[in-house]
Amino acid sequence: MPENICVIGCGFSGAISARILAEAGYQVHIFEKRNHIGGNAYDKIDENGIVIHPYGPHIFHTNNKRVFKFLSKFTTWRFYEHEVLAYVDGKEVPIPINRVTLSEIYGKDFTEKGAKLYFSENAVKITNIRNSEDNVLASVGEDLCDKIFRGYTRKQWGMDLADLDASVAARIPTRTNDDCRYFVDDFQFIPANGYTALFEKILDHRNISINLNTDYFDHRDSNNYMHTIYSGPIDKYFDYQFGKLEYRSLNFKHTYIPNLNYYQKVGTINYPNEYDYTRITEFKHITGQKCTGTSIVKEFPKSHGDPYYPVPRPRNNKVYTEYYDLAKLEQDVTFIGRLAQYKYYNMDQVIASSISKTNILIEQLKKS
């Protein structure tokens, strides 16, 4: 099939690649293991009429105007600046840490100057950053490390801060002002009709066909497409020949609360110290849905299950490099997205990468 391309996986990377290829005139066949489009960004209306993100909260934010412009062809937007609080010592305090966080934790008013002073006085002087604990201590000091980071990390990664690569907590953002937004990106918007509707528009092209409930690996031998876009796990593609890449996974516990307008003050509340879950997200804050009754999700990290977060440990980086070297030899396959690139991409990064890799591919196909 000379002008036919197959795309494995229908999350952001696959769907966007498919769209760009379709617009360039290629016939695109998407194979998706799950029974729905959208990958983990998929959203739906739950049985109580509330829009939820079954795979955990997806908050779009970007500084990349090219990405925003691309998506804007397929969706309108709801302006939404995500806010996160951490439950610490019985109080809900802003994350990232800012002067409001300090004021609430220490029960006295911090000015900008005072906050600056706090950080400079409490940050531990560490010349040789060996791990994430060093990073956190060097940023915010012992007390905030204990209150906000230590417990959360243990839950999130199943490891102590000190055992985690320095890169994981490489940059602990702190603010001395009272900006309580979680992100500071130029574009902070949620697709007005949700992610699934956005994917439907992206995929609505006569050159695109989608096969749901279809595992590529069941049909791999009969692959006679001119090119394959692969967005699945890279280790699986190569039959785990160098061993499995580790992922941190999540259990989601979704709960509907009737007769309640809002369950919590903001989109997400982190629980660094209490409970087994890391955080609770309430969807109505994100979607802007107006109704009585609300749905929340608790996230319970675990070491096995659907792959969510690549685990940045030297062993994994080494194994990935081995797969990556193999992947480079596969001239008729393009590896894209979080799983195939084993990279903890944000949505906008996945999209940017998919756009650019697909455009490069189209140039190459034209030449060959």
Add this chain to the structure above:
Amino acid sequence: MPENICVIGCGFSGAISARILAEAGYQVHIFEKRNHIGGNAYDKIDENGIVIHPYGPHIFHTNNKRVFKFLSKFTTWRFYEHEVLAYVDGKEVPIPINRVTLSEIYGKDFTEKGAKLYFSENAVKITNIRNSEDNVLASVGEDLCDKIFRGYTRKQWGMDLADLDASVAARIPTRTNDDCRYFVDDFQFIPANGYTALFEKILDHRNISINLNTDYFDHRDSNNYMHTIYSGPIDKYFDYQFGKLEYRSLNFKHTYIPNLNYYQKVGTINYPNEYDYTRITEFKHITGQKCTGTSIVKEFPKSHGDPYYPVPRPRNNKVYTEYYDLAKLEQDVTFIGRLAQYKYYNMDQVIASSISKTNILIEQLKKS
């Protein structure tokens, strides 16, 4: 009626003031002369199913995040960066003038450096800027002044460039890059469901009642509200006692073209030199509506009719100041908006001003 406030005019300034007052607990009664809400920003579906702006194109853009956030409570957004071309010597060239404009007009490639050189070589050295002509000449020189500004100004204002206050063409933006957007604001979005839907949401509050087709001046004597928000013409409010303030007005010629997807390449094309109209705007570019058939509007400036643009001449500034001094004495009246402040406000400026003036008023009312 102790807690009752009346709002005259239901454009942006009046509607937003009404909303803020309603949320603060006041009973708000809006009186609007026209048979619809939204003032000149009103949009509607024409008889051919195309969304149009009956009073000319309204392109929302702002750097004011407070304004954007305020409106975002009532609307989702379509990302839209307006583009304007000018029809010059048979070519359609970008406005504001950039290096693409120069390249197309002069039929040779201008680099950024070349464009910079062009402007510095051609700009007329004028030490004493007396009028708009001086301003234009000092920015872009004789040739571009003739090709792009002279004719347009004559049509738009019914005056020669040389007779127009320096302030009118006070800042002729030129670019040496190839950014072809008309605006460079941080937020460039159109209300996803249009302006009228936005106004409906703003006005949807149990403390707000609206009387359309009601001329405030017919009922003025029976005004016993605790406070009045007035967004009509300030000279009319004071019975024209210092004379009429001049406005430039417009005739709109709306045309529907069936069986055509798009009439022109971009939202607006200016005609500085040919025809009696200044520009043609095609609404589908702005609204993003997908359908066959398209609607355009031609704008014919005129000196009488509905007030659009305050005419910035010394005489008008002087007369306005006299009215303004009277207005300050009206303690129970707040004057807001383009007509009551006799200022060529953009939409976001009207909104910012309305928010801040209304909040100040609420503080004052609390104290008294």
